[in-house]
Structure formats: C-alpha cells, structure tokens
Amino acid sequence: MTTTDPVRGPRSPRPTEDLGIVDGLVQLSFLVQGILGRAADGYDLTIVQIRLLGVLRDREPGMSQLARLLGLDKSSATGLIDRAARRGLVTRNAVPGDRRAATVALTDTGRRIAEEIAAEVDRQLNQAVSELTDTGRKRLSLLASRVVRHEAAGLGLDPGNS
Amino acid sequence: MTTTDPVRGPRSPRPTEDLGIVDGLVQLSFLVQGILGRAADGYDLTIVQIRLLGVLRDREPGMSQLARLLGLDKSSATGLIDRAARRGLVTRNAVPGDRRAATVALTDTGRRIAEEIAAEVDRQLNQAVSELTDTGRKRLSLLASRVVRHEAAGLGLDPGNS
C-alpha cells in the first residue's frame, strides 16, 4: 500500500504527481498515524492510549460504552483501562444506581497529558500541511470533514472523538 | 478553531461543519485505517501484514532494508516475516554473494491476496468519498498527494527506490 508504482519520469519542475485518491488517502493516513505515534512516544504512550485520552476529554463513559466508542471488545477495554490506570491517567468510578457498572474518567494528570499531546499533534500536523496554500488547507479541511461526516452518519454515529 | 461558516448551497441538506484541518485529518486517518483493517480482516490478516504485502509488490528487499521501509527494528521484521511465511504469503530467498543475507519475496498466493485486498480497499475508499463531487475528489487527491510528497521529500525518502 505504500506505493503503487506510477510511471517514474524525470523530475518535473513542479512535481506534485497525483497519487490518485486511493493511494493518496492511504499514504496520508499513514503519515498522520505516524505523527500521532511519535507524539504518543514522547510520553511513552501508544496511539491507542492517546486516542483513549482524546475520547475521555469530553466524556465519562462506562466500560461497554467506551469499548463501543473505540471499536473494541469490552474485554479489550478492560486491559486498556487497567494499563492506563496503572499509569495514573484514568480512574474507574463507581456508579451510584448500579453496582455492576463503572465509569471511566481522566485524572488531572491524564487531562494535562491529553492537552499537551493535542497541542503537539496540532503543531506537527500544521507543519505537515504548511506547503499548501491557505485555500488548499481550507479545502482539505472541508473535504476531509465531509468524508468523515458522511461515514459517521452512515454508521449512525454522531459526535466526533479526538 | 471553527472557521467562518461558508454559506451552504441548496444542494446540502445540512451544512458540512468544518472539523478543522487537525481533527479532519486525524479522523480521516482513523477512517482510512478502519477500512484497511476491515479489508485485512476479511483475509484473517492485519494492517501490518497487508502493508507488508503492499511493500513487496514491487520490491524484493533484504531483512534490514525491509525493516527500514516499514519503520521497524530488524528483530520485528524477523517475526513479521516468520508469521507471513508460515501463512504462505512470502518466502525468504538466499543471496548468492553473501551467505548472511536473505531477501524476501511474495509467493504467488501472497501476490494474489495483495491484489485482491488492493481491489477491495479501492472499492471501499471510493465508496467513502462517493459523496464528494468529481471536483472535490480530484482536489482531495491532489492535496493529499502534495502533503505526502512534501513529507516524503523532507525525510529524504523516494518511494520506489531501494
């Protein structure tokens, strides 16, 4: 997926060869995931952990709900939260009405780190699109948003996560 | 940083809210990775494995070179190739001049699966952008390509070479 081999010609003065919508999006996704991964690495975390922090920035879900938000099995969520809690990023809180249930929330440390990482990702991603014109960035933002919204709507999901 | 609200034309039932360049790209990357993951899952593979198949479609690298291409430690590549070989997707071939070295190549099965998955990803990704206009898809393709190219250049990578 990294490359299909487009005919490689001599260097054009203004290359910007079109990779096509498929390769373009696939490679862009790996680029973005790379940025996320390196940002996470700086805090000795993983992409999944920072995604968790992102999701918890404006929610306090139960375990099953959290698993659904992240697209995981609930047993996977158990381990994920175990590890995040061991690092002091999140806590499990009891639910008054239901003795089976527990909600997950960020700790102060978790929230601070979530914000620092978000700022770092912001920097790196803006750096990555710095070659585009203002109009280009604006268009890219809108096109990406439209695709994401369309897909979310198709899945019956509403709010965006991080 | 939601930007100014562009007046939506009569074609849009609802305004496509702009997620901003950062959230738009991050969420789009998860969407694309999700498509890749589900495509891989259909063959009982992982994203890493199909990425491996993609890389090997037009290369026959040594282990160290392969690790560099995938951004892994060479020991990680060993396990990755072990598992892929066990599934009959790739083979290790001896290098005549150097008894330490080995190159990795797709088997016929591996190549067939690589192509089937590529076709499936193509379908799903085109489906995902089906709501955009032709112009929108064209622009998205070009913008993504430009960002990817810029980043690759910054890393001194030249896709398609050694």
Place this chain on the structure above:
DNA sequence: TATTGTTATACTCTATAACTATA
C-alpha cells in the same frame, strides 16, 4: 434472563539486548 464488567487464554506486533554467522 439480560447486562456489566472481568478473567483466562492465545495470538500479533513491537522494541531492546544479546547472540551467531559471515564479511
């Protein structure tokens, strides 16, 4: 009975450090 969450188990993926064999 259904739901919420955990445990047991097995596998993939990854890195670090130490190792073998060759160059």
Place this chain on the structure above:
DNA sequence: TATAGTTATAGAGTATAACAATA
C-alpha cells in the same frame, strides 16, 4: 570490527469464551 539476521524476553493490544455479580 562491522554487518545481516535471529533469538530471548517483555510488554501492549486484540479477540473469543467463560465467568461473576447485579439488574
């Protein structure tokens, strides 16, 4: 000594199946 690759080990992440406790 340096390079190519593997092994040993440890940890994260994931799913399935079985389980306990509560509703």
